[in-house]
Amino acid sequence: MLKERPFIIGHMPDLITPLSRYLPLIPNSVAGQWLAQFESVPQDKKWILDPFGSSPSLVVEAARSGFRILVTANNPISRFLIEMLSSPPSMSDFRSSLAALASSPRGSERLENHIRNLYHIRCLECGAEIEVDAFLWERNATLPYACIYSCDQCSFQGERDLSLDVAKFASEFSSSSLHHARALERVASRDDPDRIFVEEALAVYSPRAIYILFILINKLDGLHLTTNQHRALQALLLSACENATAMWGYPTQRERPRQLAIPPRFRENNIWKTMESAIDLWASPGSSIPVSIWPELVGEDNGVCIYEGPLRDLINLKQKSDHHLPQIQAILTAIPRPNQAFWTLSALWAGWLWGREAVGPFKSVLRRRPL
Ligand SMILES: [Zn+2]
Numbered sequence: 001m002l003k004e005r006p007f008i009i010g011h012m013p014d015l016i017t018p019l020s021r022y023l024p025l026i027p028n029s030v031a032g033q034w035l036a037q038f039e040s041v042p043q044d045k046k047w048i049l050d051p052f053g054s055s056p057s058l059v060v061e062a063a064r065s066g067f068r069i070l071v072t073a074n075n076p077i078s079r080f081l082i083e084m085l086s087s088p089p090s091m092s093d094f095r096s097s098l099a100a101l102a103s104s105p106r107g108s109e110r111l112e113n114h115i116r117n118l119y120h121i122r123c124l125e126c127g128a129e130i131e132v133d134a135f136l137w138e139r140n141a142t143l144p145y146a147c148i149y150s151c152d153q154c155s156f157q158g159e160r161d162l163s164l165d166v167a168k169f170a171s172e173f174s175s176s177s178l179h180h181a182r183a184l185e186r187v188a189s190r191d192d193p194d195r196i197f198v199e200e201a202l203a204v205y206s207p208r209a210i211y212i213l214f215i216l217i218n219k220l221d222g223l224h225l226t227t228n229q230h231r232a233l234q235a236l237l238l239s240a241c242e243n244a245t246a247m248w249g250y251p252t253q254r255e256r257p258r259q260l261a262i263p264p265r266f267r268e269n270n271i272w273k274t275m276e277s278a279i280d281l282w283a284s285p286g287s288s289i290p291v292s293i294w295p296e297l298v299g300e301d302n303g304v305c306i307y308e309g310p311l312r313d314l315i316n317l318k319q320k321s322d323h324h325l326p327q328i329q330a331i332l333t334a335i336p337r338p339n340q341a342f343w344t345l346s347a348l349w350a351g352w353l354w355g356r357e358a359v360g361p362f363k364s365v366l367r368r369r370p371l
Contacts, residue, residue, distance in 0.1 A: 008033045017057060018235065018281050019081065019242055021256050022342035024055045024334040031058050031332060032065040038329055044300055047326040051311045055334035056081040062332055063289045063304050070294070070326065074310045076358050077238070077346035084235055086304050087288040089228040094279040097233040100223050106215065112272065115212055119270045121147065121166050126154035134267040135162075136250055143167040144268065179214040180207070187351030187359060188366075197366035198351075201344045204260050209244040212271050216240060217352055232282070234353055239278035241349045243269045247341070257341045297326065310361075340365075 010027025017023075038046065046067045050059055053073035059082050062069045073079040089097075102112035109117075116131055123130045130151050135144035136159065144167055150157040183202055188195040202210070216237055225233065249255055249263035290303035298305050307314050318325055343365040351359045 013057070016281065017085075018239060018278070019077070019342075021254075022339060022345075023057075024337055026055050026058050026334050028057075028061065031061045034332070035062060035065045035067060035330075038067075041329055045327060045329065046302075047328050048330045048332050049328045050333045051314075051331065052333050052336050053078050053082060053306075054336035056085045058332070058334050059304055060085045060289065063302050064286075066302050068298050068301075068303055068305060068326070069332070070305045070307060070328070072307045072309070072311045072314050074308075074362055075343065075346050076350040076354065076360075076362060079306055079308060080234070080238070082304060082306060083291050084231065084282065085284070086291045088282060088284045088286075089232040089235075091279070091283040093226070093228045093232040094236065094283050097223075097225055097229040098236060098275060098279070100225060100229070101216065101219055101233060104219050104223060111215070111219065115215065115272050116270075118208065118212065119272075121149075121162075121169065123149070123151040123154060123156060124160040124163075124166070125151060125156045128153035131273075132270060133273060134269050137246070137266055137268055139246075139262050139264050139266065143171050148267075179211050182214055183210050183348075183352065186355060187348055188363070189356065194363055194366045197344070198348065201260060201348050201366070204245045204247055204262060206246060206268060209246075209268070209271065213237075213241060213244055213352070216271075220353070235282045236275045236278050237353060238349060239281065240271050240275050241352065242345075243274035243278075244271050245345070258337065258339045260341050260344055295324070 008030045010030035010033070012025070013028050035048070043066075048062060048067050048069050050062070050069055050071040053059060053071040053075070056078065059069055059071050063086065071082060073082060102110060104111045106114040119132045119135075120129055121132060122128070128151055130149050132147040132149040134148045136146040136148065137144050143164075144162060146159050146161045148159050180202070183205075184195060184198055187198045205213070220230075220233060220237065223230075223233070246262045246266045246268065247255075247257050247260070248267040248269060250265045250267050252267070255263075290298045290301075292298045292303065292305045294305050294307040296305070314325075347359050347363050347366050350362070
């Protein structure tokens with residue numbers, strides 16, 4: 001007879017978190033229940049280590065349970081997720097930063113209008129001008145075959161096949177090889193041997209997606225934003241980068257892609273709409289917890305200390321006595337999923353959002369072949 005359950009039961013989160021389809025699925029409250037055994041440890045000794053940093057929500061839950069957690073995060077996107085989950089900007093920071101982006105100029109237009117117009121067609125039922133939620137494509141096709149939208153005028157809602165004329169119109173936009181070149185250049189310079197891998201990874205983005213993403217990313221540093229508004233806008237642009245890939249199968253399934261592959265039928269999401277709906281994913285009502293970047297340690301209560309390098313460097317530091325590392329009580333981690341898609345896209349997105357310097361040695365993931 002089983003006397004005791006040999007594992008801790010948590011509960012799956014209700015909310016999908018940003019980029020969650022690429023991250024380990026860890027039930028909520030498992031970390032907190034397991035850490036309860038260290039309750040009697042003096043507060044100043046409550047240090048734990050996460051050597052992989054592959055689950056930002058696990059890191060944050062451990063810190064919220066009253067611990068200081070040293071987390072090794074070599075991936076700049078994972079670091080950003082950990083920082084954002086620990087200390088999210090407010091809902092108003094997200095809304096105001098998106099509003100500032102929306103009203104910035106693009107030629108003689110508002111930027112928001114310029115981008116939304118790329119998704120405008122006539123309703124296939126009543127002829128009113130509508131904005132699609134997504135175009136639907138077959139892999140390798142030159143035109144979309146259908147679209148998804150709702151029309152206020154005739155109340156149509158759902159999927160409609162596109163006529164040839166409308167499909168041609170929908171595939172026309174201001175294509176620019178300049179944006180494609182910039183998308184490459186932000187990650188790997190012209191003489192970089194890894195450039196070919198960046199080029200391969202770019203294949204999961206349509207020319208329209210790259211055109212739009214780079215209009216948005218180019219605006220990021222020109223807006224007058226507070227620090228938290230700037231962080232909020234980076235988060236929304238990261239969601240835009242995620243949603244703009246062609247890796248969204250149709251009909252919609254709960255996919256957890258591990259490789260950079262375009263499904264036989266896929267959604268080309270309306271990028272502006274995905275940024276609007278990403279606000280609810282990023283803005284968290286929970287209180288902030290302190291975050292520091294090693295060698296700065298977080299204060300005495302609880303918090304997250306991020307080591308911005310690979311685990312082997314941390315181990316080397318540990319062996320040198322001249323570097324102060326806290327005494328670790330326990331190791332708590334989510335074993336990373338082999339996920340070439342997430343690693344490669346992380347290198348792309350980090351380069352796009354923060355430039356080549358930010359990608360740094362992490363760019364070596366581009367050379368690894370799919371597992
Ligand atoms: Zn209509």
